[in-house]
Amino acid sequence: MKLSVIILNYNVRYFLELCLKSVEAAIANIDAEIIVIDNNSPDDSCDMVKQLFPAVKLIENKENLGFSKGNNIGVAKAKGDYLCILNPDTVVAEDTFTKLIKFTDSKENLGIVGCQLIDGKGKFLPESKRNIPTPKVSLKKVLGSTNDYYANHLSSEDTGKVDVLVGAFMWLKKEVYEAVGGFDEDYFMYGEDIDLSYKIVKAGYYNFYFGNTTVIHYKGESTLKDSKYAKRFYGAMQIFYKKHFKQNLIFNAVVWIGIKIAQFMRKNPEDEDVTLNKCYLYSNDFDTVEQLPKPLQSEATIQGNVESNSMIVYDFELLKASIVMADMKQKSKQENIVFRFLLKNSKFIIGSDSATNRGEVLHF
Incomplete structure (x- = not known):
């Protein structure tokens, strides 16, 4: 194999x-x-x-x-x-x-x-x-x-x-x-x-x-970034240094400082909620997504340009993951664009806009 x-x-x-x-x-x-x-x-x-x-x-x-x-x-x-x-x-x-x-x-x-x-x-x-x-x-x-x-x-x-x-x-x-x-x-x-x-x-x-x-x-x-994460992460780094490097006072100070900083910097400005003005649905299935934000624009093919402050929903029944990822990387250069996936043979839409919090699952 x-x-x-x-x-x-x-x-x-x-x-x-x-x-x-x-x-x-x-x-x-x-x-x-x-x-x-x-x-x-x-x-x-x-x-x-x-x-x-x-x-x-x-x-x-x-x-x-x-x-x-x-x-x-x-x-x-x-x-x-x-x-x-x-x-x-x-x-x-x-x-x-x-x-x-x-x-x-x-x-x-x-x-x-x-x-x-x-x-x-x-x-x-x-x-x-x-x-x-x-x-x-x-x-x-x-x-x-x-x-x-x-x-x-x-x-x-x-x-x-x-x-x-x-x-x-x-x-x-x-x-x-x-x-x-x-x-x-x-x-x-x-x-x-x-x-x-x-x-x-x-x-x-x-x-x-x-x-x-x-x-x-x-x-x-x-990788939820909370105080428990901070302690586990820097505790893991202590294990790493004990195994591979000589333990020293500088590293112990780094660990202590890192934990304190992580506890005060858990909220990332990029993780703020985005006010969505429009939703683009790239799909042939237009009947099962009534809960998506309005106004909704449905297309069977990916468009090059979209408005800022928009949600983009990709249908994996229609699109390959490699095409979706390339489009995400391109559209991520615009301001406040969020992405969701409509899974093949599934009744939910999924995505995540945050490195510190759980993602979103929308059932329909």
């Missing part, structure tokens, strides 16, 4: 459905399997998977075991030569995996490959490619300078070597994952992707950022 897609889920049933539909389309011509590990979600995620995706291998944990242990359980069941560690709050393009197979099959000493991630507003996520967060780099980031934290020697569209990739999307050979012991289970959530990336670099492999394919990552679903 060529590929195993590993998806660790916790309590994001509707985003998981969207993710799985995109993955199914992306593996249509690949010898692949999908493994979903559910960390005891209180919603109906597992029932949804059983009903709508019977071919998916579902592992139901009886408690929330965290990111590292949950993914390790899934990888232990995987049969693919390659692994794709994938968040449930993501959308992959139809050609994402085929492009990565072509790219990585010719590489020697390959570690992790990451790709271009955008958020629910179509904006590039700079954490798609990062440098090793040394104490000096971390201190600069806390003080507001991210030049050394992110791998800015590459543009979002470039491809090249980087040190650290993000756990929302990690592509690597299973044998490499196993060679370094997989995710370190000392981490419950946050930091494990940095740790795995660094372990692989130290083992002599090369990590790559591949900018020729795009994946949507709805950050607010898996």
Whole structure:
């Protein structure tokens, strides 16, 4: 088998459905399997998977075991030569995996490959490619300078070597994952992707950022920025430094400052509600969306220009994910544009405009 897609889920049933539909389309011509590990979600995620995706291998944990242990359980069941560690709050393009197979099959000493991630507003996520967060780099980031934290020697569209990739999307050979012991289970959530990336670099492999394919990552679903997040994140960084660097007073100060700053800066100005003046529906199904904002303009094809302060609804029955993502990136340059997806054979519209709060699901 060529590929195993590993998806660790916790309590994001509707985003998981969207993710799985995109993955199914992306593996249509690949010898692949999908493994979903559910960390005891209180919603109906597992029932949804059983009903709508019977071919998916579902592992139901009886408690929330965290990111590292949950993914390790899934990888232990995987049969693919390659692994794709994938968040449930993501959308992959139809050609994402085929492009990565072509790219990585010719590489020697390959570690992790990451790709271009955008958020629910179509904006590039700079954490798609990062440098090793040394104490000096971390201190600069806390003080507001991210030049050394992110791998800015590459543009979002470039491809090249980087040190650290993000756990929302990690592509690597299973044998490499196993060679370094997989995710370190000392981490419950946050930091494990940095740790795995660094372990692989130290083992002599090369990590790559591949900018020729795009994946949507709805950050607010898996990374809620509250005080608990701040403590867990900086606690994870403490684990990382104890394992890989000499502990020092500077880093302890960075951790303390970081927690305090995160507690005061949880509200992002970009996450303010947008007053919508118009809605564009790109669909052939015009009868099931009476709850959409008015005035509503329905089109069967994507338009180049839209008004600011608008909602755009893409119908995945009509449009490919790769076309949608390209359009999102283009329209995200306009002021106050929000995006929603109408899923194939589903009766809800979904999207997220925030990196700090849950997304929105509109049933109809």
